[in-house]
Amino acid sequence: MHTTIFSNGKTVQSTQEQRSTVTSVASRSPGVLSWKNVFQFWGAVEQQEKSSNNGRPSTKRQLSSESTQTIRVVKKEESGSVVQKEVYSEVHGLKTQEGEKGTVFTRTSPVKRKLRRDLFSEPKIFGRVDSHVLSISKQLKAEGVYLSRIVHCVTQGAQSELERVRAIWIWLCHNIQYDVSGYLGLSEKMCSPDQVIQAGKGMCCGYSRICLEMCREVGIKCMEVSGYGKGIGYRLGQSYQNKKSNHMWNAVQLGGHWYLLDSCWGAGTVDIESMTFIQRPEDFIDSHCPDDPQWQLMNSTVSLAQFQQRVFKTSAFYRLGLSIISPKEFHMQTVNGEAMVSMRSANAAEFTYQISQLSGGAAKDLSSSFGLLTVSRQGMTLKLVECSEPKSLEKLPENPFLSWGLHQTAKELGLRECSQGAETIVVDTGSFELILWTTRPLTVLCELVHKELDPTLSKRCVVSQIEQNKLTCRVLCPFRGYYRLSVFVRDFEGESSLQNSGNFLLKCTGPTINLNELFPPALSTSCGPGIKAQKLGISNPSHAAPIITTQQGKCNITFHNSQDLEFTAVLEKEHNKITKHPLDRHVLFTYMDSKVMVSVCLPEAGIYKLGLREDSFQQRLHPCL
Template sequence: MFLTLEYDISGFLGRSEKLSSPEEVIAAGRGVCCGYSSLCSEMCEMGIECQEVPGHSKGVGYRQGQSLRGVKSDHLWNAVLLSGQWFLLDACWGAGRVDMENESFVKFDDFYFLTEPEEFIHSHFPDEERWQLLDRPISIEEFERKVFKTSAFFTLGLRLMQPHQCHILTDGEANISLGFSRPTTFTFETTAHQDLLHSGSSEQRDSPKSSFGLLTVSHRTMKLQLLPPASGTYDVRIFARPESATTNLKWVCSFTVECLVPRAMEEIPENPFLSWGLQPNAQLQGVSGSNLGSEVFQVEQGSCEVVLKTSHPLMLVCELVHPKLDPAVAKRCLATQIQSDALTCNVLCPQRGFYRLSIFVRDYEKTDVKFQNVANFLLHCKGKVASLEELFPPNLGSACGPGSRTTEFGFSKFSHTTGILSTQQGKCNITFHNQHDLELHTVLSRDEIAKQSTLPLSRYLFCTYTDSKVTVSASLPEKGVYRLGLYARTTPGDSFNPMCDFVLRNTCDQQGAPFPCVYSAWRKGCVLFEPRMGLLEPESWVRFRVRVPGGQRVCVVGETRTDLKLNKSRVWEGDVFTGGGVSQLKLAAASGESEEMAVMMTFDIRPAEKEE
């Protein structure tokens, strides 16, 4: 019967006469609370003892903070006797709820039929104490102070941990905690205070409408830290839904927060996602843990490392937000490493204040699946900051250092397991094994604004490939931050695919020497022992030592040709003079039956200083 009735909104608002008798309610198909209760009483005359219970309710029209002492009650519900025990029910609230914002009626809420007295008392206070049906009845003042909890609060199995009063008086910070027994998703809404409790929407989208609250969800607890930006009174609504649900979140409870003196603090970036820390869906997405918690993380020395443990290979994308940080600069504050069992994000903080680091993941192999937000960390940098010269190089790929992609293509045994290398000498060697004998290509780059050397940066990288072992040597032209990109291709003629990047931090003030310029004749198995520098001093003797597998003849060509001799260790060696006015020496070799000499690399000769 009650499912076919609607609340008489027009009558409640005084636009028409209220319908209250059972006959009027049935005929019109609508009524107010007294109409529902009288209809319930009449239906129970068929054999169920029923009492109409007048009292106060925190329903439509209830004003937050109002005193009900001495005020005439405004609501009517029922108590029924079943099997010798009294039960409470509100047929009006059970038939549905009124959405005053849209002046509509949303039907049916069975929570208010035979409700537990301990739960009913949060929204209904009878004129007669006996109809509380409580072992320890409460006063009307206690009822006024009680936190308003909707039916969804109880059906979701939530419990209030703190505070236990609806009005929170604070000097700059307020904390709300809820417990839950089943996986639950939460969000919240903070608005300027409104007198009417039911003035807002009873449902909410996924994202909160406030940037001055820090909502964190742990295994069994939701914590909301509120930091009002100014003095005044605010309404706070908590929304929730089962973690597996895709519907809007439902209003579960409300508070008013009165801030006398706001706390002076830096601006917190907005979090458009549900909460801080690991998200409730993180484990379902394959993230099993993190080295950071849900609380604010203090960044020391302008940088930090965030690590997510994963149950299977994942891809990640990160977003760093600061209220005053340009998005283009923010991208250069992140360097990520993707491994089969972990995701690492290195973060630089070039400004003081709060940062939001959001992490999104998807399955490594499912390229058609959208990235899902799994974590949002609030970082606070209040000491040393990273300088703009320390930012990561532009065009840095998502895979820094060895990881899932390098393993997939058969690269192993890396000498450096992280993606960020620091050198105080301006030099470094990175070694690894190329198990599938793929063709390799390396690229060295840096910020375009940085001072450029007279030679291309390609001259400051040198690769040696023996058996399956690869050595990439870097000699950096000046101090700064560089990107070393490693590429490979599986089929000749195809494009090179990115494998991983390395960030090279050079703190050496001395200029690094370039390597020789290498040509295609320099192939697997060739090893240059000396000279390693590609820029030679003029008018000097230089010792050459090189291994060339299959080489029948090896020489160095300058003003004259110098044939190198093969020693017992299968190394070609000899001394070469850099004089004669030439600007370049060529290292060439003939292999197999061919007598044609192929140039493998060239060495530049520094111009001689002119005598005055």
């Protein structure tokens, strides 16, 4: 999908791409051009368009001429005579209304139609039909037979009109290659069914004519529809005004309802889920705009001007079950330098994006920090921020993981809920606390990134606490501006590698923390009472948090000890200059049955690290004055 953003006279193009494997329909034999040749050709032809009398390349004019044929359906009677039967009356009933973006047609009565999902649940149900067609096609190709025998062979065993249409479509997609050289005007274009079948290649008029003739042979009403298609050579935003149409496709009637399909765009497709077979009219109009608006098969039609502005979508967009929430057009006007792109996903999917700035016809890739991507099981939201040149203070940190907020796989990793969403978190006090509730014991590692923070200083800005059903990350912000806080987790008892479970964007706007008041260096990965303490029988701590603020440098820390353990203390302070004696002498233990009290009397103001140890157990608390 391509979305172009306008901001302060500059254009920024955001691209979200879904990868898919598509088998080329161009012949690999000598003398036939490949798709790569097509794009190389258009690069040269594009330069000639400006000097052309009508602004269009000759190959496009040739394409248009094939679309100017009379549209009708022909049905053969038992006697062999041919009867022309007009079918327009079945889709008539439109009234016109002039608007800012051209003429819009609205139906006086609803169009008679069924949804694609009502016709068939999923393309996999055609497995038997598809297999038969692919199998018989090899035999037919060797025999060199003609249209009538082909259609009766491929539809043999089809149990409904729908299966017969499917068989015809599959045969066309797999046995007729697209005539690239004919499209470029380098050879004679072929539209006659006999010519196309014999050559094994054709253009859109050839596909649509064969589909029409084959449907006629098996008694199915079919129409050729001419119009505009966003296919090869399409450029985002190009105008179709005052130009002849360039494409042809078909409409078929099944069970009294009309449906749209394009075998030309399905050519070479090995994926049976291709959406060019009986696509929803609301999706088909994104890439196909008929000359006659009645063949949009929608109650409220789309004008040609509106068609030009619609978001461009690839076939992978539909295969992945995606739908656009906003925007509906590829041009968006930013508000205060921001814009939003939202999509819904039927299934869990991975998303990425690329932002480019257009200048003088050339695209310049921009940093991913201009976008805030949020991904969930329901879809994605991409917020484009500061499309114009941002102030250095407001430049966003790079996010190698792209999406913000909890990752869509967070539940599988053991995370149940988070205290923060995907929106930017404003920190106005210099400190921030993130809480993650878990479904099982986890280990956590937090990474804090800011343009002024080096890795050593960054570690002194974060303290993590690991509890049975909760992970807590406390952050100090020594500078103003944006921070990226990334969270990595794994099972507490496991040895697997840490996995990214979420990324959060922090914006410090208020007072900052003095660099001399950051957390002590070399802290444990988990501070404060946690899972290790519970396993040793330690409970009911007087201070549940890992950070303690003392009054007059004194505090008492108590907890219950069910296993009658003996403890030692390690008290440390960075740059301690008052005494040469160990600071441990400022800590006193008092044992009262199962209760333990740790009394601390600090010699001077500052940040201390207190470690309580018993064998392999180490618990660290941080009194802060």
